[in-house]
Amino acid sequence: MRLLTHNMLSSNIKGVSNGFPLRIEVEKVIEKHVDFNADFLRNMFPKIEWKAFVDAAKTIGYAELPEEADSSMLDSDEFLNKFHHALLELHLEEGGLVCPETGRRFPVSKGIPNMLLHEDEV
Amino acid sequence: MATKVSNFSDLIQRVAASCHDSSQNRHGDEEDENETESESEESEEQAKDEEDKEKYRVLYKMPFRIAQIRLVSSHPEVYEPCDDSFALVDALMADRNNLLEHQPTLCMEVGCGSGYIITSLALILGQEGPGSHYIATDINPHAVWITSETLAAHGVHAELINTDIALGLEKRLAGLVDVMVVNPPYVPTPEDEVGCEGIASAWAGGENGRSVIDKILPIADNLLSDKGWLYMVTLTANNPSEICLQMRERGYASRIVIQRSTEEESLHVIKFWQDLDAQEDAKQMATTNKTASARVMESVLSQFSLLSSWISNSSHSS
Known part of the structure; x- marks a missing residue:
């Protein structure tokens, strides 16, 4: 699971008002090379919740991202390289995603999160 | 010579x-890339x-690839690529130039099964252009795993999530999906078979095969971006013209990309997109409190009736 996906997931258990961002529990992180594409990064940037992204990257061991970012930084190759690496190349392979309100844990196995709810949570 | x-x-x-x-031919084999080159002597x-x-x-040579059957992973509890999957991929190929021009940033498949369709979409869109990110979901845990194997065998990537339609994505992914592809469980079955574990979730569609489709449509509407496109497989028993009318009420125009009849079923692959005229109609419908104006009804129904008369004509002549 890429951090891009983490940035798009939230807990929607019945009664939870703000299930975002999910807290990451790390068991195993892997890196996979992805071809750099600046256009994709520029298109993706406005869709990312930056603070949740920076925190998630730190949790899985990457602390190179600036705490705050705005679109003017998209002209910097250095920034784009870091953004690319954190967004697409770092994968949470094993671990969990924890609902910030209820503490319910959604397992991540072989890089695939299981977001299915139990009957009493829907 | x-x-x-x-x-x-x-x-x-x-x-x-x-x-x-012959879908077998096209979907089963990679075409031979190396034609024999001519020898040195030149004659006219x-x-x-x-x-x-x-x-x-x-x-006739396809300048691009789709998923190959021999590289598609399988599992007894996962639906294998079949006529409906081929119809959807053929529709995506038929619409390839539009898709390339569309330059989608985020693409999503709901119910990815074997991974045949999302893999083909990633191959069709290719690496050129501004690049796309792919997300695929399935309620069946075996299916997402099989999909990851199929993707890897073709050297492409999609993010996989084991979930019910888009549960967990609906908040943050709202309005971001530029292309959504769905081959839903459309087979009419008793209602209590819907959402059962394993392979039944791939086809059990409840009354008229519409139970899951009717759940997916509002979610698709929520997730699609302003320029977003939805491609969906439907069966005649699902009443596709009524599905188009429903989407029209949400402001979507529709077009049949592919119609295909097999011995058992008649399939349509329908493409939906947000359309200003349709949105205007939707507003009017909301204010006049009518379900659909006669004009809209006619425009939507005409493509299906024209088509069915064309089909019956061509079957008579052949």
């Missing part, structure tokens, strides 16, 4: 075979041969 001629006639035969719309005849060859190559 003799061998050359036989090569060329082989080529023509292959071309003729592939024109015959030879040059003409080459020219003809090139013409056929341009006309």
Whole structure:
């Protein structure tokens, strides 16, 4: 699971008002090379919740991202390289995603999160 | 020279075979990329041969790839690519130029099964252009795992999530999906078979096969971006014209990309997109509190009735 996906997931258990961002529990992180594409990064940037992204990257061991970012930084190759690496190349392979309100844990196995709810949570 | 001629006639035969719309051929085998090159001696005849060859190559050779059946992973609890999957991929191929121009940033498949469709979409869109990110979901845990194997076998990537339609994505992914593809469980079944574990979730569609489709449509509407497109497979029993009317009320225009009849079923692959006229109609419907104006009804129904009369005509003539 890429951090891009983490940035798009939230807990929607019945009664939870703000299930975002999910807290990451790390068991195993892997890196996979992805071809750099600046256009994709520029298109993706406005869709990312930056603070949740920076925190998630730190949790899985990457602390190179600036705490705050705005679109003017998209002209910097250095920034784009870091953004690319954190967004697409770092994968949470094993671990969990924890609902910030209820503490319910959604397992991540072989890089695939299981977001299915139990009957009493829907 | 003799061998050359036989090569060329082989080529023509292959071309003729592939024109015959044999999905087995097109979906099963990779075309041979290396045609035999001409030898050094040049004659006019030879040059003409080459020219003809090139013409056929341009006309009939697919310049891009889709998923290959032999590389699609399988599992007893996962739905294997079938006529409906082929119809959806054929629709995506038929619409390829539009898709490339569309430049989608985020693409999503709901109910990815074996991974045949999302893999094909990633291959069709290719690496050129501004790049796309792919997300695929399935309620069946075996299916997402099989999909990850199929993707890896083709050297492409999609993010996989084991979830019910888009549960967990609905908040943050709202309005971001530029292309959504869905081959839903559309087979009419008793209602209590819907959402059962394992492979039944791939086809059990409840009354008129509409239970899951009717759940997916509002979610698709929520997730699609302003320029977002939805491609969905439907069965005649699902009442596709009524699905189009429902989407029209949400401001979507629709078009049948592919219609295909097999011995067992008649499939439509329908493409939906947000349309200003449709949105205007939707507003009017909301204010006048009518379900659908006669004009809208007519415009939506016409494509289906025209098509069915065309089908019956062509089947009479053949």
